[in-house]
Amino acid sequence: MVQEYGLFINGKWQKSEGKRFETRNPATGEVLATFPMATAAEVNRAVKAAKDAFESWRQTPAPRRGEILLEAAHILRRRKEELGRIVTSEMGKVIAEGRGDVQEAIDFYTYAAGEGRRMFGETVPSELPNKMCMTVRLPVGPVGLITPWNFPVAIPGWKSGAALIAGCPIVFKPSSLTPWCAASFVECLDEAGFPPGVVNMLTGSGSVVGDGIVAHPDIRAVSFTGGVDTGRHVYESAAKKMIKVGLELGGKNAIIAMDDANVELLMDGVMFGAFGTAGQRCTATSRLIVHEKVYDQVVDELVGRAEKLRIGNPIDEKTDMGPVASPDQEKKVLEYIEIGKKEGDRLLTGGKKLTGGAYDKGFFIQPTVFAVDRKKRLAQEEIFGPVLSVLKAKDYEDAAAIANSVVYGLSSSIYTNDLRWAFRAMQDLEAGITYVNAPTIGAEVQLPFGGTKETGPTDTREAGTTALEEFTYWKTVYVDYSGRLQRAQIDTAKLVGG
Numbered sequence: 066m067v068q069e070y071g072l073f074i075n076g077k078w079q080k081s082e083g084k085r086f087e088t089r090n091p092a093t094g095e096v097l098a099t100f101p102m103a104t105a106a107e108v109n110r111a112v113k114a115a116k117d118a119f120e121s122w123r124q125t126p127a128p129r130r131g132e133i134l135l136e137a138a139h140i141l142r143r144r145k146e147e148l149g150r151i152v153t154s155e156m157g158k159v160i161a162e163g164r165g166d167v168q169e170a171i172d173f174y175t176y177a178a179g180e181g182r183r184m185f186g187e188t189v190p191s192e193l194p195n196k197m198c199m200t201v202r203l204p205v206g207p208v209g210l211i212t213p214w215n216f217p218v219a220i221p222g223w224k225s226g227a228a229l230i231a232g233c234p235i236v237f238k239p240s241s242l243t244p245w246c247a248a249s250f251v252e253c254l255d256e257a258g259f260p261p262g263v264v265n266m267l268t269g270s271g272s273v274v275g276d277g278i279v280a281h282p283d284i285r286a287v288s289f290t291g292g293v294d295t296g297r298h299v300y301e302s303a304a305k306k307m308i309k310v311g312l313e314l315g316g317k318n319a320i321i322a323m324d325d326a327n328v329e330l331l332m333d334g335v336m337f338g339a340f341g342t343a344g345q346r347c348t349a350t351s352r353l354i355v356h357e358k359v360y361d362q363v364v365d366e367l368v369g370r371a372e373k374l375r376i377g378n379p380i381d382e383k384t385d386m387g388p389v390a391s392p393d394q395e396k397k398v399l400e401y402i403e404i405g406k407k408e409g410d411r412l413l414t415g416g417k418k419l420t421g422g423a424y425d426k427g428f429f430i431q432p433t434v435f436a437v438d439r440k441k442r443l444a445q446e447e448i449f450g451p452v453l454s455v456l457k458a459k460d461y462e463d464a465a466a467i468a469n470s471v472v473y474g475l476s477s478s479i480y481t482n483d484l485r486w487a488f489r490a491m492q493d494l495e496a497g498i499t500y501v502n503a504p505t506i507g508a509e510v511q512l513p514f515g516g517t518k519e520t521g522p523t524d525t526r527e528a529g530t531t532a533l534e535e536f537t538y539w540k541t542v543y544v545d546y547s548g549r550l551q552r553a554q555i556d557t558a559k560l561v562g563g
């Protein structure tokens with residue numbers, strides 16, 4: 066019996082008027098659950114519930130909001146193994162990473178709960194006597210969260226954790242590839258005791274649900290993670306309404322390998338960065354830029370290591386890499402492999418869909434490595450699959466120029482033992498994140514996450530100390546307790562003899 070889910074509106078799971086769709090395991094083809102395609106009327110109902118809940122949620126003291134977040138973190142921890150397995154079954158990442166996905170939400174909820182007792186503003190001296198000046202953060206109102214399939218619990222965790230601690234009720238639309246992960250996450254929030262209307266979840270299409278949320282006049286900010294084209298569309302609709310928008314739109318992340326790099330360490334990092342999550346992370350290592358002095362050695366080792374990876378059902382603890390998440394993903398990745406071949410890139414290993422036996426039921430692609438010229442499409446475009454482009458650089462300057470020659474700017478990395486190159490990379494690489502002697506993936510929740518250039522045109526950062534920016538505005542407060550009119554700039558000038 067496949068479970069049939071409803072929509073979560075105003076604190077209750079509700080039946081929908083909409084048609085239903087199925088979600089499937091990308092490794093086995095098995096149908097996992099069915100979900101409704103929410104209608105425009107249901108979008109309005111969810112936004113209304115969020116709007117009605119705003120007044121009392123914003124007035125709930127932030128430390129009290131934090132207690133509910135902490136309770137949610139405990140529930141997620143209790144259900145971690147179950148949710149990790151759901152992530153792996155529905156999305157296809159290996160089980161260790163499925164558990165990690167859930168852990169990232171637990172970590173952020175724990176962090177955000179503490180933020181309820183911080184949420185620091187500033188107190189600043191006034192230029193006039195007997196006057197106090199300070200800043201406070203205030204929630205913008207009900208917000209829309211639109212999340213991708215590749216981190217189906219972690220990313221909803223970052224976005225909802227920040228919005229909820231800030232005092233914003235949420236209307237959350239998960240990717241249609243991973244609604245089961247989203248629904249299981251929302252069950253944990255429900256059990257934690259958020260008041261009705263504070264958490265709402267709608268499944269369905271981008272055009273009805275996604276657009277409906279973004280365009281709704283009562284939605285005051287939107288946080289979106291996904292592709293650049295959809296991101297541009299969300300950005301435009303949000304601009305029409307003049308609301309805040311947080312965007313995280315992918316990457317073409319590079320590791321630079323200098324001639325003094327520890328090659329063993331580098332190989333471990335490249336395998337994890339390029340083929341972890343089958344390359345389906347915004348932070349995935351999609352380019353390896355190698356100093357010419359070590360290029361041949363690095364390429365040799367790389368091919369050997371890629372060919373040893375065990376590809377199979379991601380629920381098996383021994384599997385190194387699972388399938389890609391959907392038929393569309395498979396089609397796109399295989400198309401890029403063809404583009405590489407047509408453009409004359411040298412295929413070093415992989416390049417094929419895996420077939421035969423259990424492989425026939427899923428979307429398995431070999432770990433693939435191409436030697437690529439810097440101007441080629443495989444050196445420039447996001448692929449979002451297990452395909453790594455290797456490029457040769459003359460020296461550090463050349464490597465940094467190649468690294469920066471793309472439209473994206475999310476993550477970056479350098480392997481070197483020379484302080485000069487490490488510090489140069491920290492300042493030169495155009496990316497929201499730079500790793501030294503570690504791959505481009507693996508961000509921790511207590512630090513800001515996001516990018517520049519087309520990755521993050523609004524330069525918002527999720528997680529970390531910056532997480533609240535997406536969902537709050539600053540208010541500056543002046544309290545004059547002098548008992549008379551004091552004029553800034555004018556009376557001040559007299560005081561200082563100007």
Ligand code: UN1
Nearest residue numbers: 216346347348506507508
């Ligand atoms: C993403 O791919 O959008 O740093 C998020 C990482 C993970 C998060 C990735 N912690 O790879």
